[in-house]
Amino acid sequence: MIKRCLIIDNEDLSADIERIISQGKKKGIEIECEQFNVGSTFEESLLVDGKIVISQVVSEYRKRFKSKVFHLAAFDWDLSDDGVNGVELIRQFAHTKILRNTPKLLYTGLLEERLSSMLNDFRYKRITKEKLLAHVKTLITADIINFVGREKYEETILQHLETGNDQIDLIIEEELLKFPDLKFNNSFPSKSFNGKTFLEIAKILDENDMLRNEFKKELIQLVIADLTEIF
Amino acid sequence: MSSLNILIIHPYDRSTFFLKRIKNYLQVQFGSDVYYFSVKPNDTSHHECLERIKQHPNSGLIIFLGHGRTDRLYGGKSEKYSALVSDSARLEISEEYYYNENFINESNIDVLKSKKIFCLACNSNSRISDYAIQKEALAFLGFGDIPTTIGEFKEKGKNVSNDVIRYMKTEINHIIKKCLAYSIKNEYSFRNLFDLINLTTNQRIMYYLKYQKYFKERYLLTDYLYFFKKEIKIKGDKNIKLIG
Secondary structure: OEEEEEEEEOOOOHHHHHHHHHHHHHOOOEEEEEEEEOOOOOOHHHEEOOEEOHHHHHHHHHHHHOOOOOOEEEEEOOOOOOOOOHHHHHHHHHHOOOOOOOOEEEEEOOHHHHHHHHHHHHHOOOOOHHHHHHHHHHHHHOOEEEEEEHHHHHHHHHHHHHHOOOOHHHHHHHHHHHOOOOEOOOOOOOHHHOOOEHHHHHHHHHHOHHHHHHHHHHHHHHHHHHOOOOO | OOOOOEEEEEEOOHHHHHHHHHHHHHHHHHHHHEEEEEEOOOHHHHHHHHHHHHHOOOOOEEEEEOOEEOOEEOOOEOHHHHOOOOHHHHHHOOOOOOEOOOOEEOOOHHHHOOOEEEEEOOOOOOHHHHHHHHOOOOEEEEOOOOOOOHHHHHHOOOOOOHHHHHHHHHHHHHHHHHHHHHHHHOOOEHHHHHHHHHHHHHHHHHHHHHHOOOOOOHHHHHHHHHHHHHOOEEEEOOOOEOOO
């Protein structure tokens, strides 16, 4: 099985990525790992006056990773930008429904220092209560599976790709995107599904949580029904 | 099970003759526990039926097989009713041109007080089931729209072949008779029966999608089987046993 991982960092992680892939091989996991370079001067298109511009990050992500499903996304906390860090990026991605089914890992070079600094920023009124709460809320609600020091992030990535449970939403999204041109011929659970391609359905599901839950439930119920005999 | 615990009410109407197979199956399974009331197209038979409902033990199950709409259940319909004759002719020979379009409604639904009802009738998941519960029926399982004629499909903007009609009728019979019999034997509650109908309908949907590839209208048929199960609603006590 192929596992795909995306790392969002402002430094060149080619060597780390090679190590992750080769360690995966040793464990019998085929890993495809890519980096999305955010905050680096090598990706100047995402910066204006040296600062990260979220809208450009979002648009670049959509351009480069459209139709890709990742089993894990690892975010560096420190993106060398005073206004945007990894937590903020996770928050903005959640807002724009990017990587919504993908579990997220947050890492930082100086874990304790980062947390203390954030609390100090609040104590000395360098950041508002709202901003602090937004950060904490993001950490709690954004499917962040772990928050680790940089020295542990490779190991955590490997561990998650090896043993982490894939969410059903992620599996459905992955399957639909494997065959984007195939057509759906039924009208349930929504009449709008009839005649739509798998890619179009993936988009509909992405935008409608209720329908997405209904679709998920129906698929599971249909398969379970098909696997059994009653009478 | 004490005797005559299952009362099947089936108003005489040519368009619902196919549901007789449910009655036949339940009679084979439960013998004398089943009382079948074929409501004839006359007022006397309808009155007798209402009396029979009142006498039915509260621990038993009432199964209604017929037509309905949101606020009522229809009664018997004579063979000749659909013939093109004037209203005055119908009044003169009312026995021959009989149709009770208001058999059970808000005004007389109190006959279902303390009863448990499985109502296989169109739109019985709507107001009529609410009325029943307001009048203290214990549980009422109703259905949504269940098209079983070419005309009913046309009303929904769908032109279908006779095959769709045939399969739809076959499936309704199969799903309902099997699920009812299994649920009664296993002392299921209304909720269990609801889940079983869902499971069985899903099996039938998968069967058509997987094994009936030659049947071009299989997607349409499976859509309607989906709506069939999706629109079922239980009002009242969902956990009460069907019998007992």
